[in-house]
Amino acid sequence: MRNPLSTAALQAALRAEVPTQASVQPQLDAAIRRSASATGQLLRGRLVAAGALSQGATRATARRLAVAVEYFHLASLLLDDLPCMDNAVYRRGRPCLHHEFGEATTLLSALAFINRAYTLTAEALAAYPLPVRRAAWACLESVLGPMGVVGGQARDLHYAAAKGGARAVGRIALEKTGALFRLAIVLPALLGRPSRRERRLLNALSTYVGLAYQAADDLQDLVGEVAGTGKTTRRDEELGRPNLQLALGPEAAGARLARYRRLAADAYAGLVAEGRHWTYLEPVLRAGRPAVRNGRDVRRLNTAA
Numbered sequence: 001m002r003n004p005l006s007t008a009a010l011q012a013a014l015r016a017e018v019p020t021q022a023s024v025q026p027q028l029d030a031a032i033r034r035s036a037s038a039t040g041q042l043l044r045g046r047l048v049a050a051g052a053l054s055q056g057a058t059r060a061t062a063r064r065l066a067v068a069v070e071y072f073h074l075a076s077l078l079l080d081d082l083p084c085m086d087n088a089v090y091r092r093g094r095p096c097l098h099h100e101f102g103e104a105t106t107l108l109s110a111l112a113f114i115n116r117a118y119t120l121t122a123e124a125l126a127a128y129p130l131p132v133r134r135a136a137w138a139c140l141e142s143v144l145g146p147m148g149v150v151g152g153q154a155r156d157l158h159y160a161a162a163k164g165g166a167r168a169v170g171r172i173a174l175e176k177t178g179a180l181f182r183l184a185i186v187l188p189a190l191l192g193r194p195s196r197r198e199r200r201l202l203n204a205l206s207t208y209v210g211l212a213y214q215a216a217d218d219l220q221d222l223v224g225e226v227a228g229t230g231k232t233t234r235r236d237e238e239l240g241r242p243n244l245q246l247a248l249g250p251e252a253a254g255a256r257l258a259r260y261r262r263l264a265a266d267a268y269a270g271l272v273a274e275g276r277h278w279t280y281l282e283p284v285l286r287a288g289r290p291a292v293r294n295g296r297d298v299r300r301l302n303t304a305a
Contacts, residue, residue, distance in 0.1 A: 004280075005049040005059065010042050010066055017067045019116035031101040031109045035074060038092050043287060044184035045070040050280040051188030057124075062188075064124035069184055071117035075110040076149055076180065082106060085153065086239065128191065135190045143183040152176035160240030166256075169218075169242040170211060177217070178210025185209070185281065198278075201270045205281065208264035213287045215257040218244040261285070 005013075020032040045066040052062035081088040081096040082103055088096050098106040121140065125133045142148055152175025159168060185206040186199075194202065222245055245253040264285055271278040 004046070004053060005063060005066065007042055007046065009063075010045050010049065010070070011039050013063050013067050014039060014045075014070060017064075017071075017116065017120065019071075019112040027101060027105055028108055028112075031097055031105045032112055034100070035078065035097055035109055035113070038094055039070075040092050042070060043284075044073055044180060047184040047281070047284060048188045051185070052124075052191055054277045054280050055188060055192030057188070057191055061124045061127075061191075064120045065188060068117040068120040068124065069180075069187065071113040071120070072144065072183065073180055075113040075117070076176075078106050078110040078113075080153065085157070086241070132190060132193060136187060139183065139187050139190060143179045148175055148179040152179065156241060159242045164242065164247075166244065166247040169244050169247045172242045173211050173214035173244075174207065177214040178207055181210040181213065181284070181287075182206035185284065195274070198271065198274055201267050201274070205264055205267035205271065205284070208260045208267060209284050209287050212257060212260035212264055215244045215253065215260060218242075218246075219253060219257070222246070 014036050015033075018033055018036045020029045022029070024032075048069045049062045049066040052065050053059070057065075077091060078097055080086055081091055082098055084103075089099065090096060096106075097109065101109075118140075121136070125136055128136075144150065146154075152172050155162075155164075155168070155172045155175065159172065162168065164172075182203065186202050189198070189202050221243060244256060247253075248256065268278075268281055268285055271281065
């Protein structure tokens with residue numbers, strides 16, 4: 001694979017492609033620019049860029065796809081933090097956008113990022129054969145629509161009323177966090193028209209990475225602080241939202257997290273056995289790893305908290 005896009009290059013691209021200009025209403029313009037500058041780890045964008053390059057895409061195509069996926073992710077965070085959703089205060093170490101610009105402007109900002117993300121995706125796919133484009137659009141629809149992020153958020157909001165348990169927690173994690181990892185892992189891979197077995201392994205990898213990432217985030221929500229996580233914590237228990245530790249207890253939640261990570265590692269090993277060009281996916285196995293690793297760590301952090 002050619003040299004991957006650097007984090008700095010992706011940050012610059014997020015600012016360069018920002019869906020606004022000087023003539024846009026000033027408050028909306030400021031909110032959009034502020035959001036695009038508050039980047040996180042860019043894990044999904046880096047995965048997309050590396051994946052596209054590994055499949056022979058040009059750097060311009062890899063860049064467009066990476067920015068598009070980061071914009072989809074950013075829009076989901078802006079919406080997730082709203083008072084009608086999680087009512088969060090902090091995100092990425094800063095006050096949530098609605099606390100600075102209001103709910104209406106935050107909604108409009110999210111729509112602007114989604115609109116720009118679809119445009120960038122269309123531009124990136126324009127030169128590819130129709131079967132590739134159709135597969136990519138089907139992936140987007142399944143990830144972002146009612147069977148993915150939108151539906152997962154609806155289940156999240158009604159989790160307490162539905163009296164869901166660990167199974168419901170897992171389903172919501174798959175439809176929200178897992179869906180966005182599937183977008184980052186599967187979408188760029190489609191450019192190379194992977195085999196049926198590779199598609200199955202890619203879906204398995206994104207499933208278990210997403211579940212592991214969300215499980216780790218659930219544990220952090222209960223034991224972390226804003227200074228350490230960069231976002232509002234302890235919201236799951238307060239709002240009656242899905243959380244693996246609350247559903248299973250610390251020991252079982254830690255064991256489930258470890259199992260998800262083992263299954264993700266197995267899927268990755270299967271992909272590498274199919275071809276060395278899948279090795280760029282190795283960093284995704286570390287997604288969420290700074291969080292607790294097992295039940296013993298959960299108890300220790302609960303005691304410290």
